[in-house]
Amino acid sequence: MSILIGRDTRLVVQGITGREGEFHSRAMLEYGTPLVAGMTPGKGGQTALDGRVPVFDTVAEAVRETGANTSCIFVPAAGAPDAVLEAVAAGIQTIFCITEGIPALDMIAVVEEVRLAGARLIGPNCPGATSPGRAKVGIIPGSIHREGRVGVVSRSGTLTYEAVQAMTDAGLGQSTCVGIGGDPVVGTQHIDVLRLFAEDPETDALVLIGEIGGTAEEEAAAWAAEHLPDMPKVAFIAGRTAPEGKRMGHAGAIISGGKGTAASKVSALEAAGFRVAGSPTELPRLLREAGYRD
Amino acid sequence: MKIHEADAKSLLVAQGLPVPAWAVARTPTQAREAAVQFLADPGNATKKVVIKAQVLVGGRGKAGGVRLASTPDEAEDVAAQILALKIKGLPVRRVLVAPAAEIVKEYYLSVLLDRATKRLMFIGSAEGGVEIEQTAVENPGAIVYEHADPLLGLPDYAARELAFKVGFGRHWKAGASIAKGLLRTMVANDADLVEINPLAVIREHNADGTPVERLVCLDAKITLDDSALGRHKGLEELRDLDAEDPADVEARRYDLTFIKLEGDIGCMVNGAGLAMTTMDLVHRAGGEPANFLDIGGGAKADRVAAAMRLILADPNVKAILVNIFGGITRGDEVARGLIEARAQQERDVPMVVRIVGTNAAEAAKLLEEARFVTADSLDEAAAKAVAAAKGAAS
Numbered sequence: 232m233s234i235l236i237g238r239d240t241r242l243v244v245q246g247i248t249g250r251e252g253e254f255h256s257r258a259m260l261e262y263g264t265p266l267v268a269g270m271t272p273g274k275g276g277q278t279a280l281d282g283r284v285p286v287f288d289t290v291a292e293a294v295r296e297t298g299a300n301t302s303c304i305f306v307p308a309a310g311a312p313d314a315v316l317e318a319v320a321a322g323i324q325t326i327f328c329i330t331e332g333i334p335a336l337d338m339i340a341v342v343e344e345v346r347l348a349g350a351r352l353i354g355p356n357c358p359g360a361t362s363p364g365r366a367k368v369g370i371i372p373g374s375i376h377r378e379g380r381v382g383v384v385s386r387s388g389t390l391t392y393e394a395v396q397a398m399t400d401a402g403l404g405q406s407t408c409v410g411i412g413g414d415p416v417v418g419t420q421h422i423d424v425l426r427l428f429a430e431d432p433e434t435d436a437l438v439l440i441g442e443i444g445g446t447a448e449e450e451a452a453a454w455a456a457e458h459l460p461d462m463p464k465v466a467f468i469a470g471r472t473a474p475e476g477k478r479m480g481h482a483g484a485i486i487s488g489g490k491g492t493a494a495s496k497v498s499a500l501e502a503a504g505f506r507v508a509g510s511p512t513e514l515p516r517l518l519r520e521a522g523y524r525d
Numbered sequence: 526m527k528i529h530e531a532d533a534k535s536l537l538v539a540q541g542l543p544v545p546a547w548a549v550a551r552t553p554t555q556a557r558e559a560a561v562q563f564l565a566d567p568g569n570a571t572k573k574v575v576i577k578a579q580v581l582v583g584g585r586g587k588a589g590g591v592r593l594a595s596t597p598d599e600a601e602d603v604a605a606q607i608l609a610l611k612i613k614g615l616p617v618r619r620v621l622v623a624p625a626a627e628i629v630k631e632y633y634l635s636v637l638l639d640r641a642t643k644r645l646m647f648i649g650s651a652e653g654g655v656e657i658e659q660t661a662v663e664n665p666g667a668i669v670y671e672h673a674d675p676l677l678g679l680p681d682y683a684a685r686e687l688a689f690k691v692g693f694g695r696h697w698k699a700g701a702s703i704a705k706g707l708l709r710t711m712v713a714n715d716a717d718l719v720e721i722n723p724l725a726v727i728r729e730h731n732a733d734g735t736p737v738e739r740l741v742c743l744d745a746k747i748t749l750d751d752s753a754l755g756r757h758k759g760l761e762e763l764r765d766l767d768a769e770d771p772a773d774v775e776a777r778r779y780d781l782t783f784i785k786l787e788g789d790i791g792c793m794v795n796g797a798g799l800a801m802t803t804m805d806l807v808h809r810a811g812g813e814p815a816n817f818l819d820i821g822g823g824a825k826a827d828r829v830a831a832a833m834r835l836i837l838a839d840p841n842v843k844a845i846l847v848n849i850f851g852g853i854t855r856g857d858e859v860a861r862g863l864i865e866a867r868a869q870q871e872r873d874v875p876m877v878v879r880i881v882g883t884n885a886a887e888a889a890k891l892l893e894e895a896r897f898v899t900a901d902s903l904d905e906a907a908a909k910a911v912a913a914a915k916g917a918a919s
Contacts, residue, residue, distance in 0.1 A: 251853075254853075308752065309756075332752045333752060334715050334750050334752045334753035334756070335638055335715075335717065335750050335752065335753075336638070336645075336711070336712060336715055336750065336753070337753075338643075339638075339643060339644060339645065339675045340675055340676055342643045342675070343643075343675035343676055344676075358852070370822075370852055370853060371852065372851075372852050372882055372883060375882075385798070386798060387796060387797065387798025387799065388796045388798065388799075388822070388852065389794075389795055389796030389798065389799040389850040389852060390796060390798030390799040390801075390802050391798075392799075392850045392852060392882065393799055393802070393850055393903065396850075396881070413797060413798065415638055415640045415717075416638065416640065416643050417643075440798070442797075442798050442801060443801070445640045445641070446640075446641060447640070447641070450641070467802075469798045469799075469801035469802040469805060470801040470805070471805045471808065472786075472801075472804045472805050472807075472808045472813075472814060473801055473804070473817070474784075474786065477784050477817075478751075479784065479797055479800070479801050479817055480782045480796075480797025480798075480800060480801075480817065480819040481797040481798070484797060484798075484801070493805075509805075509809055510802075510806055510809065510903065510904050511802065511903070512902060512903065512904055
């Protein structure tokens with residue numbers, strides 16, 4: 232199986248004719264992702280990626296014509312919240328929003344609409360997800376992956392690549408790697424991804440990558456301790472040396488009022504049975520120490 | 526982005542919130558003029574003015590940045606003293622002058638973005654005038670939490686409920702109306718936080734001398750969402766450049782995220798999470814990072830060169846660690862930028878470069894030809910950079 236994306240994925244890319252959209256759509260297609268449609272208003276009837284992908288004016292039309300069930304959004308920040316709403320309205324169930332720099336308040340109503348529709352939003356400001364050997368949606372380089380049974384969830388982009396590369400180098404393949412995004416308001420949090428991994432028969436171990444700010448890692452840790460007591464679990468938290476009160480790049484990465492520190496996250500994870508690495512390169516060794524055999 | 530109390534109060538007034546009169550003074554003379562006016566106001570029950578330093582740090586009062594004055598002379602004198610202060614390293618360029626309120630009761634009310642629920646949340650307390658964090662520790666039961674509806678905001682009934690829960694007593698109508706106003710302020714300006722502490726019942730005098738009480742915003746703290754500044758005319762001008770390192774301004778120009786730190790190893794990384802990780806690994810290898818620097822996705826040679834200038838502008842920097850995991854970012858572009866930057870660089874600082882991912886092989890070739898010190902893993906790169914900073918490496 233895998234989670235979020237897999238063999239049943241039929242992907243529509245919103246903003247496929249933009250520079251970023253086209254570049255990454257090509258990479259997704261080359262990885263073998265079932266990319267069935269593109270969407271750019273005013274370019275309906277055209278094709279993208281050397282004639283391989285039909286382009287539609289609306290997501291609804293793309294869904295009707297191609298059976299798309301998953302969307303990936305490369306629309307600029309000003310139009311991205313609307314792009315999510317359009318995908319929801321068209322009945323798309325799994326929506327990845329890659330766009331960064333969306334004002335946080337814009338996402339509050341959007342996230343609520345997604346919830347009411349029973350759909351799932353990953354992001355915004357996220358790198359997407361890969362189910363190695365099946366599909367990749369977003370901007371994660373396909374080359375870093377290896378097929379396997381470890382589920383990876385992370386807030387970050389390049390840090391995820393670092394961790395996944397370390398696992399692949401050590402021969403540990405992944406079931407699905409999900410980057411949930413570093414914004415304060417994201418559709419899917421660590422805990423939601425853990426719930427999905429818990430139900431996936433092909434995920435046998437967990438890697439959780441977090442960073443300072445908020446309490447999402449702590450909540451995920453508590454849930455995992457209760458529901459996945461026997462699954463090998465490892466984690467890495469970025470920002471041990473981050474000063475208080477400064478936003479470390481990600482809008483959500485800030486320690487305020489003594490809350491959201493790396494130390495509090497590390498201790499919560501350790502208390503929940505995670506082995507916490509001091510460097511991403513230690514993750515494979517810790518996974519094996521936790522009893523994981525692939 | 527943080528903004529000053531006086532600017533925050535202007536944003537509140539624009540949404541119809543009750544804020545007692547104030548004036549901003551840049552000189553002792555201006556402070557005196559404002560004091561003359563407020564001291565002569567028959568409504569001013571205390572017959573005093575308060576003079577408050579406008580700096581973007583907490584603890585103004587303790588640092589001597591908030592003081593009272595009873596006469597224009599005294600106001601001028603006090604303003605001169607406050608304007609000469611540096612509070613937590615920041616110079617005081619402006620003071621706020623206002624009638625000193627006769628406070629009957631202090632409350633706390635704020636709205637902020639609650640990440641866990643993905644909604645806006647009100648925090649209220651009848652114990653105002655102290656830090657809410659302190660109340661949370663000492664008397665958590667005195668704090669009321671209430672979420673705004675993600676689609677409807679704060680309907681009247683919910684505002685009333687909040688007002689009764691906080692305990693505004695006979696001022697509940699004003700409390701409810703202020704709660705709604707804070708939410709409007711939040712939304713109208715794309716704020717992350719609107720905090721009124723204290724929100725106070727103050728006593729003033731009518732023209733005939735009879736006392737009258739009302740609920741007003743005595744202080745105001747607002748932080749704005751950086752991602753939304755572009756769509757609000759005028760808010761960018763509220764940025765206090767004094768509160769920023771000159772490097773911050775330069776970084777913004779090139780779309781870099783730069784935060785200066787205390788150590789001596791400059792870091793250049795793509796991606797915020799990886800940039801923090803790089804700092805952590807420098808620390809773990811026995812060094813200290815001089816900065817957080819995220820060059821973002823898809824950086825080209827010129828942005829890399831600008832990043833290098835920023836790092837080298839810090840005289841503490843003794844070694845530089847470049848860590849790039851190419852995804853959107855192409856390794857060879859970064860390598861070209863580094864080579865260009867080194868050619869222009871005036872100060873000879875050892876540099877350790879690690880580039881993996883997209884076009885890493887091309888990058889490696891360029892770096893080898895240019896005789897850069899390189900590393901394969903992040904741990905190795907951190908160790909080499911720390912050794913270089915300590916002068917142990919050649």
